[in-house]
Amino acid sequence: MTLGGPKKRHRATEPSGSRHLSTIAVIDSSVSDKSVAEVTQTPRCAPTTTDAAGSNIFFNDSSTADVILRLFVETASSTESSSDSRSVDHCPSTSVYLHSDILRRSMYFSALLSDRWMGQSKPDDSDNLFRLNLSVPSTPGSIQSHLTVLELLYSNDFANTIDSASAALDLLAVALEFLFEDCIRSCVTFLEAVPWTEEEEKRVLNLIPFLSEEESKELLARVTPVKADSCEVMLEELILSAIHNYQNMAYVKAFVAKILRDFSSRESAKRVLEKAFNVSLKTVKESLEEYSSPDFRWHHDETEAIQRLNLHKAMTDGKHLLWLVERMIELRVADTAVKEWSEQASFTADLQRAFRDDAWRNIAPGLPAVVLRCTCKLANAVTAGTILATRSVRRKLVEDWLPVLVVCKDNVAPMLPINKSLYLELEETFLGIISTLPMSDAQELLPRCLSFSTRNVEDCPHLVTAFNTWFRRAAQPFKPDH
Template sequence: MAVVAENLLKSGEVSAMIRQGFISSPRLSPASSPPPKLPATVSGSSEASAFPSPLRPSFPAPRTTTLFEMMAQEGAPLRPPMRTQQHDLQERIAAVLASKGPSDLKLSVSSSNGMRIRMAAHRRVLTARSRFFAEKLAGICGRTSSRPVVVEICECDDAEVYVEAVGLMYSDDLRRMLAGEDVEKVLGLLQVSVDIKFDEGISACLDYLEAIPWSEYEEEKVTSIIGKLHIQQLSEPVREILQRVSVEPSSFANADSIFLGIFDGILQSKDKKARRDMKTLISSLLKEDVNHSNAQYNKLDVSKESLYYLCHKCLDHLMQLFSEAANVECLGDRASLMNEVAREADNVQWLVDILINKRIADEFVVLWGDQRELSTCHSKIPCMYRFEISRITAQLFVALGRGQILVSKNAKISLLRTWLEALYDDFGWMKRACREFDKKMVEDGLCATILTLPMVEQQSILLRWSDCFLSNGDNCPNMQRAFEVWWRRAFVRQYTGDPNNLQLQNVVSDDHT
């Protein structure tokens, strides 16, 4: 140690340590300060007498730890470890067991992870409460010995839960002991109680599980663990517990009618906020079913037939409302009808969104493309009332452009011929009136859909679009990307596989003739 200190002095590191306060400086040490001077003698006297002034009381300077002391403390013993949860459990259970007087049995419980808990138990309690211990200790009940019996339980899944189960045997009110415990712990106690044939513990755990609320995570654990308890005398209590989550076989036959009732109630609701909230809830539940389907459950879902039945019902109502609105002259009556139109259009959008998520919206594209009468009535209604209908068309083009709906080119052509002009007319209103309207997404969907058609159809649609765009500007969807691709296909990189495709199709819309 002295050699280390000498090396530090030579290296110049000591001065740095002094500045940082690790070593006391000789210049600052009180021991190195000069002694106080005596007062001067009085001149003119034959006897020079000195009267020293009383010394001021000195206070020792704060002691700083030196480098040598710090080095010496490196080998000091560490503090004793803090108490662990295992120690607390062992002491708590020991206090419970001690209430029955002197013990005559030593119980040792160990788990596969190396944990071992020892306790002083009582043979009469274990044999009275547990048929497992009664069977194991039956052969030594009559023996007399000054030394207690030692019982070892090895390779437990959870030694702490096993010890807790033993502690329950000493309680006269098991329900009170379990009150406030979490579901996962009680499930562990139930499994141990079944293993050691602790009937009162089993009943108390089942009563607890039947009474306590479960979270969704706990519900899966409860159904999984309880379903494995194939014990005859437990069949009725287990059935009572599982009634909370089990579905009667008759529900399978009535599922579609239940779904129809729920959907129909939502679609007819007059409360806008409640209708929106329930639509959001049902949509999220249906998406969850699609993304997290589990093979172990008999999954019930709304049928395709029910969804299309509701779609037809909404479209028929829309047609009726449009016909009435076209013949109404009173502005107040028309506004009331248009509110109904907006609600019904929103209903159709919600149903179409469900169809798209379930990948069964292909038939709706054909159905919507066939609504020529509705499209004709649509053009007779002011934009401020009818634009919600065009949002259905936009919704379909987005899904078509993303490949979420797969239909033939004839279905796409029918959709475009029936509703594209209406979409052009209402595009400006949709941008201004709909917060959630994504202009670019709709434009990308339109471009992608048009570019899947034959060149003759691309040319007809895009030449008509150019006229509309030049006239209306931003109030018309911007399909320049599709126009560029069509231009290059037609004039720059013509496909040479078929001579018929080398010539530009001189087919234009009626507006260009």
């Protein structure tokens, strides 16, 4: 007789909860003895328990069993004809001798062996055994997992049996089918305490809906963020740690850069980087503003110490700013940063004043290069089309930062190879941006670039090309046909 109908069973100890069963149980007293096969694997330690009289009861003991359970692999044909026990006779299967008193530890078998169902099917008079057919999924190892859980009904040896996350998941799926509460509890406890692979985590998530709220609480806590913006909060903490909290920042910055590259949401990364960019830029600007303030232009001991502090702070945060700019360009999220960088008239004025002095040389000698590299990175991204800046942004970028370049060339060791290369790159980039502007803007900005020239005209072909291009356009104006 088939136990048809619902796939969902209610647990006696949990009226509001439920377990989904994928098994199909068939009580069949017509199955002959010769259909009972050997168990595919010998029990590890011959699980035993005792009956009410104190006698030992062994798992798969044909001499004392009163139930034969046949486990067969569920196939399409067996599923379609599950009401007919004969339809599963030729499915891959194994059979095991069991004891109804032990099976009742499982609420599923307790219901299956209750008077309501057992009263409709009498044991075979020849051996006084009830015969059950139970379908199992066709996944690899499914029959063995069912046998292992049946063994645990006898042995309670959960500690030695559940020895990995994979094993716990295999057994938990079967324990949920059988409503075997002790096994469910042991599997969940083990899973709470050990790491999971990505594949194991997917399996955990698939099984969580079949657990009670209390059972799944710790598992869910591991995979459920506390807040909707948890990813952005974590990224902010990583960036702040990378630029502030570690002595050897290079390795940490490289790691955080990889995290940002691999992060799935570019918009989230953009928001986090823009926030960090604005904070660092604000710090650098405030430090230069204080350094350039008339209140600190005297060379007293106290003011000199404050000057050193301001320049050191500007240098430190300038390096952080450069790293952030590089990350934003790499992720193609630097459009807002370019716009912000093009609106720094007061900041660039403070930089010019600072670089005309000599104090920075002994305190923060690398500050000019750091600031110009930030400018060069952003300007290069504009000329490459990585950042599509508006006309006004492009013009302001050159207008505000060109004077800083000029001052640096006049005051910051222009002949050092490292500086010469940076200056030349920025010169070419500024001229490239100017070539994208209307001729009226170019006419105003190009004369300010005369400092790019050298004694040898052949050393400044970029400047020669820029002027020749402008004059060529001016001499042959385009006249559209109307």
